[in-house]
Amino acid sequence: MAYGGMGRSKKKSPQKKTSIGLRSKITGLWRLAIGWAVRLAFGILAAYLALIVVYDFLNPPTTYTMWSESRRLGGVDQEWTDAEDIAPVMLRSVVAAEDANFCNHWGFDMGAIRQAIDSGANRGASTLSQQVVKNVFLWQGRSWARKAMEALLTPAVEAIWTKRRILEIYLNVAEFGEGVFGVNAAAFHYFRTTPDKLTPRQAALLAAILPDPKGRSAAKPSRFVSNRATAIADGAATIRADGRAACFSK
Structure with missing residues (x-):
């Protein structure tokens, strides 16, 4: 018996590949931006805390x-x-x-x-x-x-x-x-x-x-x-x- 196209792999179209790749890049950029935003927020908070400690014994x-x-x-x-x-x-x-x-x-x-x-x-x-x-x-x-x-x-x-x-x-x-x-x-x-x-x-x-x-x-x-x-x-x-x-x- 001939099974025609059975066993053949379906190839994704170039357009679908481009769309998936673009979404992946955008997701990666968002994660990177969020990561840097969190680091910046913690850095600012740490700087403020350091000033609070310093101003406990030094006058502003x-x-x-x-x-x-x-x-x-x-x-x-x-x-x-x-x-x-x-x-x-x-x-x-x-x-x-x-x-x-x-x-x-x-x-x-x-x-x-x-x-x-x-x-x-x-x-x-x-x-x-x-x-x-x-x-x-x-x-x-x-x-x-x-x-x-x-x-x-x-x-x-x-x-x-x-x-x-x-x-x-x-x-x-x-x-x-x-x-x-x-x-x-x-x-x-x-x-x-x-x-x-x-x-x-x-x-x-x-x-x-x-x-x-x-x-x-x-x-x-x-x-x-x-x-x-x-x-x-x-x-x-x-x-x-x-x-x-x-x-x-x-």
Whole structure:
């Protein structure tokens, strides 16, 4: 019996071979690109972690905001001051104003976040730790990329730095006015004094302008700023009495 074409192998057409080869090349390129993207992401993360370790004992020389404002204004006023040379009431005032549960969280205040979501607020859930990460390592703005980086770096900062160190760095890089960065420059700019000589009222006024440093003045406070400073002074006394200042006090 003759079986005709049985046993003959079917040859793939050149067009099918080209299509399969092209798909294979595209898949290979995607895998290569993903691999390099993952390596780059880990490299960036490792660099940030290295900086966090370094800044545990060396002071950050500048920040992106200070650099950009210096370019815009032709210079900024900022001089580093160790926490030991800042009036303790200044530390308590900033915590009372910005993050009253600073000693009780690990970088994220989940209670404040839930309250902000429930009330639809755009501000109020960011902790001092998150603000330090944003000010020292990242940039201003509300982009998802920045928020994602902030969420990754904040736990590392909390794990490596002490609460006192976080607060010390915050007080030295925070913007207190146009071209005025850090509590040293702010104390002189508004009150012609030094950080160690700040009174409770002066400390509260400085803390009161932090959410809007270019739109508020500590030396000539509006009624709103004055009232807010009064509430901050009360809050600073409260967290000292109830132990919520223990993690950064000496």
